[in-house]
Amino acid sequence: MLKHVSFVTRDLSAVLAFYERLGGVAEKRVVTAEGYGRGVVRLGEGKLQFFEVSGEAPQPHPHWAEHIAVYVRGLRQLLPQLRAAGVNVTRNLQPSPSGRDMAFVHDPDGRQVELLEAD
Structure with missing residues (x-):
């Protein structure tokens, strides 16, 4: 059973707003211990998770990004x-x-x- 799919984004606010317009419900918006913005949107039974990266910030670890x-x-x-x-x-x-x-x-x-x- 699908739990979630994770993506990297450059604009967390815009991507969360987009999926909310599609009927998603933003469940979480936090800053990770590593300093990345993290947002979670529920779409039906599954979730989309986004990690915000910007400018010259290092890319998040590929295991979770x-x-x-x-x-x-x-x-x-x-x-x-x-x-x-x-x-x-x-x-x-x-x-x-x-x-x-x-x-x-x-x-x-x-x-x-x-x-x-x-x-």
């Missing part, structure tokens, strides 16, 4: 199967900020995919 996050069941068993199938694991199993098991992998096109243990 632009990625797709999905819930999966049995992540501890799935991760070794993915490795055996040649999937590039870019961040090993660890607790997420919410305490769930989490890992990052690349899809066949090289996109970051965050895997989170489902309830």
Whole structure:
């Protein structure tokens, strides 16, 4: 099940307003510990997450800046199967900020995919 999709933006206010005009509901607007603006918009069952970068600021870490996050069941068993199938694991199993098991992998096109243990 899709949790969220994350993107980098140069204008957080404009992008949040755009998705609100499309029927989204802005759920969060904060500054991360690294100093990036972060906004979350709920669109139906899923969420879009945006990290604001500007000017000469360094790009956010690719693990969390632009990625797709999905819930999966049995992540501890799935991760070794993915490795055996040649999937590039870019961040090993660890607790997420919410305490769930989490890992990052690349899809066949090289996109970051965050895997989170489902309830």
